Structure formats: C-alpha cells, structure tokens
Amino acid sequence: MKVLVVGNGGREHALVWKIKQSSLVKEVYCASGNAGIGKIAKRVNISPTDIYNLVRFAKENKIDLTVVGPEQPLSEGIVDRFNEEGLKIFGHQKSAAILEASKVFAKNLMKKYGIPTAKFESFEKEEDAIKFIKEVGAPIVIKADGLAAGKGVVVAKTEEEAIQAVKDMFAGKFGPASKRVVIEEFLEGEEASYICFVKDDKLAPMPTSQDHKRAYDNDEGPNTGGMGAYSPCSLITPEMEKEIQERIMYPTLKAMINEGRSMCGFLYAGLMIGPKGINVLEFNVRMGDPETQPIMRRLQSDLVEHILEILEGNIENVKPKWNPDYAIGVVMASKGYPDAYEKGKVITGIEEAEKDPDVVVFHAGTEEVDGKIITNGGRVLTVTATGEDIFKAREKVYSAIEKIHFEGAFYRKDIGFREVNRKKEPVPKFL
Template sequence: MNVLVVGRGGREHSIVMKLAESDQVSNLYAAPGNGGIQEQAVCVNIDEMDIEGLIDFAKENAVDLTVVGPENPLNAGIADRFQEEGLRVFAPTKEAALLEGSKSFAKEFMKKYDVPTADYAVFTDPQEAKTYIEEKGAPIVIKADGLAAGKGVIVALTKEEALQAVDDMLVSKAFAGAGATVVIEEFLEGKEFSLMAFVHGNQVFPMVTARDHKRAFDNDQGPNTGGMGAFAPVPDVTQEHLDFSMEQILQKTADGMIKEGRTFTGILYAGLIMTSNGPKVIEFNTRFGDPETQVVLPLLKNDLVQVFTDVLDGKNPNLRWEDQACVGVVLASAGYPGSYEKGIPIPEFNQGENTFIVHAGTKQTGTSIVSDGGRVLLAGAKADELAAAAQSVYEILEHATITEAFFYRKDIGKQ
C-alpha cells in the first residue's frame, strides 16, 4: 500500500514510525513532515491546509490510505473532500470534527446525551461573562470556543485571573475568531488522564490510557503548553474507571454523533478527569493527542496499517498491547510557550534498545537538523515498570549536550 500522513509534528512522526514497521507499506509519504520524519518517509512540500494540493498528490501517487494528524485540516473538511474524490482517508468529516472545533457544541452535545462533564455557560458578551464569574467565584475555567492550538484554556485560581481571561479573549481578541465565544466551566478537582479510541460509526476500540503534563515547569508550575511529556498506561486508572469511561463517555458519544447526523470515523480523544463522582470529560479532540500518541503507539503490538484498514472496513482490529510502560519527555525551545528562537541545531542522543526520539518542531537545513518550533522533540523509553522507563528517558537526556537554547521537565513519569 501507498500511505500518506498529513502533518508535521511529533504526533505525525510517531504515526510514521509505527506505519514504517508494517510489511504492508510499500511507499510512505508525509506532507509536509519534519526533520525526523524524512528518515522513515518521503517528505512532500505540501502544507497540511492545502487540501486540493494533497488530493492531487494522493491521486498522482496512487495513495491507498491517507491518515490526517492535526485538527485544522479536519475542521476545514479534508476528510469530506478526500471522500468526494473517492480517496480512502482515516479522519472524521468536518461535521464530526466540530466536537473539537467548537467547545460550546461539545458541551451542548454532552448535556443532550448525558455524557458526564463540568457545569458550564457560554458567552459572547464580556460583561455577561464577568457577571457570571462574580456569581460563581474561583477557581473557574475559561475556554476559547474554537481551535487555539491547545492554548485557549485558562484555569483561573482567582476571580481577577478569570476576569482578565475574559478581557483577553472577548475584548483584546487574544485568540482571534477562536475566542469570539467563550465557555466558562466549573473547576473540577482530580487527576487528569487521556483515553483515545479508534472509532467507526458505533464501533469503539479503546487504546491504553495516558497522562499528559501541560504545565511548562516541574511540579506542574508555569504556563499551559501543548504538552511537556506523557506516560502510558496510567496506574491509578482502574478497570472500573475504564469500563465507565468506555460505556458512559466514548460509546455514548459515538452513538450520539450518529443521532446528530455526524457519524464519526477516526480517532476520538477524551481528555478526562477523575472526580469524586467518577471520570468526567474536560474536552474532546477528534484526532490523536500530542504528546500522548508518542507514548501510546509504541505499546501497540498490532500492525497500524491493518488497524486502520480493519476499522474502516467495520471489523474489530483486536488491539493488543505490550505489558509495559512508556514515558516521553519533551525537549522544548527556551521561552516556549512564549516567544523563542528557531534554527538552533538539535542535540545528538545515544539511544538504547528500548528508547526512541520523536521529532516535532524540526527541519533539515543543509546537512543539519535544526529547531523549528516550540516543542522540538520527545525522548521516549519503554520498560516493564513506569519508574524504569522514566529513568531510561532521563539517562538519554542527561547524557546529551543540551544547551541553554532548550529545556525539559525533570519529573515526567516520576509522580
């Protein structure tokens, strides 16, 4: 098969690495790819938002299957266009991707289908939003309604922070159109975890759990980022929690989307929090999570091409998982998630048998690979125990010559 992966980040590199293991793949392409992806796939200089360009490429190169990584092309309708052209694509339609594309839609959907989530209200008027905050108090959560690259969520611990967040989104337009509407939610107390599943219609095939760390610095301090590291599976999530999440959240959502006329095919990601009343949904994504994918896919025993094919054909892929733990730590550009420099040569790493490097914000310049984003790469390791996997990752990082141009958290997988 000829397979195309759309995207340029760590999630896409992780997908490419897994697809490259398959005997069923003859040609593997990535558009536009990155400095690390080019070692396993042919990188094609087509932007992920150039949907017509991607369609032309898929036709010209007899691409049998396209897998879409990032959220923006999904919400622009890439799956719809590929299907119209008779091209096989593993991705939700624009109508189904709204589950991630609009937080207000997602909240209203969950309320309608009795999917457990936080209480909320939706606002476009700053004064009404502020009045609501004054009534509810803090801590409280303010979210930009649209896509904001994982940064449109403010967990306000004080009323002042909450009121400032409303001003930033609704008055100063910090997230442009994505923040023209805000969702204000009750603050839920508990540990977070992610549960992703392969979905086709009413068929839901869950993956192992993962826990992502959003804060920039150790002990969950500093600003929210797109994710500074992750581990899988999550030891404190019990089988009972998993069964509940599967039945009351993922399955209800897949069934509800059919009833809404938005039948879902692709990856459904539930960002969950363990409350005293059981798991509740913080957010849905309609694609592989980043950086969770980088620690979940290495534990998958199946051929990923076969999984995609089985799910699209309505068959059970019979997912099998390593009885191991996987830890990944992100190396980020100094200054991230604020402003940072690009074009800095990335460190060299000595990798062991069960360790790996996933590229995210990198590109080839001449003969060297340099930084090209906030999250530059992820160092990962598998081991029988979580602590051993974490130790292996930190050994890789500590033995590399990492300059002041980069930083990483020292506590991923150690809690």
C-alpha cells in the first residue's frame, strides 16, 4: 500500500512513524511534513489545505489510503473531495467537522441532546459580551468560535481580564475564528483527554491521556496548542470511562447522526472532571497534539489495519493492543511561543537523545537546511519516552531533553505532575 498523511506537526510525525511500521504499507508520503518526517517518509510539497492538489497527487501517485492529521483541511472538506474522486481517506466529512470548527455549534448540540457541558452564551457583538461579563462576573471562560490552533481560549480570573479577551477577539486576534465568541461558566476540576476511533454510532476507545495547555510550569501563562502529555491518566477510572462513553461519546455520535452529520474518523473529547461531575470542555474531530505522540508510542497493533476495518464498516472488529507502560511527551518550544518567536535556530543532540531505545523524538516545527535541522515553528519537538511507571518515564524523557539544544529552547519541567501526585511518591530530584 501507499499511504499519504496530511499535516506537518508532531501529531503527523507520530502517525507517520506508526503507519510506517505496518506490514501492509510499502511507501509513506506526507504533505507537507517536517525534517523528522522527511527521514522516514517522502515529503510532498503541498500545503495540508491545498485540497485540489492533494487530490491530484493522490490520483497521479495511486495512493491507497490518506490519513488526515489537522482540523483545518477536515473543516474545509478534504474528505468530501477525496470521496467524490473515489479515493480512500480517513477523517470526517465537512458536515461533521463543524463539531470542532464551531464552538457555538458544539455547545448548542450538547445543550439540545443533554450532553454534559458548562453553561454558556454566544455573542456576535462586543458590547453584548461585555455586558454579560459584568452581569455574571469572574472567573469565566472566553472562547473564539472557530479554529484557532488550540489558542483561542482564555480562562479569565477577573472581569477586566475577561473584557480584554473579548476586545482582543472582536478586534481580530484570531481572524475569522473570533467573529463570534462563546462565554461559559468556569468549571473547577482537572482536565483529561479521551480519544476514540468512531464510525456512525460505534466507537473503539484509545487509552486515557492528559494534556498540559499552559505555557509554563504550575499551569501558569497563556494557553498553547499543548506543552506535553502522558498516557494513561489514572484520573479516569474504569467506572468513569464507562460513564464517559455512555453519557458523552455515544450520545454525541447519535446526536450527529440525528443532525445528518454522521462521523467517521477520530473523535477527541476534552473533559473537565470535578465537583460538577464530568463535563465536555471541547470536541476535536482529530487526534490531539501532543496526546497523539505518547498514545502512538503505546499502540502495539497495526494502525493501518484498524483504519481499513473502520472504513470497511467493521469498527466492531477494531480491538487495539496497548503497551501497559506509561508514555510521556514533552514539547520543546521556541522562545516567545505562543506569541511571536524566531525561526532558523540550529538543533543538536537529537541522535544522542534517541540512543536510549525507550526515547523517540517527534518533530513539529523543524526544517532541514544544508544538512542541519533548524527550528521552523513555535512547538519544535515532542520528546517522548516510555517506562513501567510515570516516574521512570519522566526520568527518561527529561534526561533525553538535556541532550537536545537550540537557542531559546524552553519546555515545561513538570509534565505529568498530577499523575505523580496521584501516585503519592516523591518528585524525582532532577525536577
């Protein structure tokens, strides 16, 4: 088989890495990829959102399967176009991708079908949103309606902060994504990620995981696309997982069918677990980044086999095998991220870090120039490691990071800290 992966981040590197291991696969292509992907797959110089040329490439090169990584091409209808041309592709059609592309749609769907989520209001005018904030007070959460690369959420601790966030969004901070905003109640608790393969009204679950959205240690600083993740997350007990499936995942799949928007692809629920029970913070219609990186490190069975079964309508046959060990991923980012940052910094030490057989470094914002790997984005690398417990996995990943260098590199030094606290063992000395 020839497989094309669409996207260029750490999530896509992890997908390519796993797809490459399939006994069914002869060649892997990636559009447009990054320096790390280029070492294990053939890079295609086509943007992930250039759907016309992606279709043309897939037809001309007789691609047997395309797997879509990011949300933007899904929301722009890549799956619909591939289907029209009789090309096999894994991902949601445009009509279903709205579940992520519009937070207003998602919140209204959850309200209509009784899927647990925070109370909310949506606004198209700045003055109405500010008036609402003054009425309800803070803390409160402000969200851009559309796609904003995981950065369109502000958890405002004060009214002033909330009002400023609204002003920034309506002033165009996230472009068309913030023409509408959602304002919702602040929920206390702990976040976790729950990701499944889905087809129509059925699902095949992946292991639990937890992302770290804030830029700095102790969950401080602005929201980012994600600074690290680990799997499994013991916050979600087996009983809780059953509740998540019965009260959230299955009802959402059925709700989407009722709305004429049947799903086929990955479905990600960002959850808040706290005093008000389990509530949905957001839905994504693709794998999370950086959750994909540790999850793929744990997948022992054949990802391509699973995808083909789903596309053939046999999702009930999909029973993935998972490594029982912990996997953790820590993002190394460019100085200034998630705001302005410089590019072109030379990266060294990746090969040294990967001498540990339990360490894999996934590239995100990287490029190769004159034989050197340089930075080319905000999130540059996700360094991953596996270990029999969270402590060993963390020790390995941070030991690996110490070997990797580029000017201005920064990373959180506390990824997995909640899991460590749950296990009631001391934090390793290196932290």
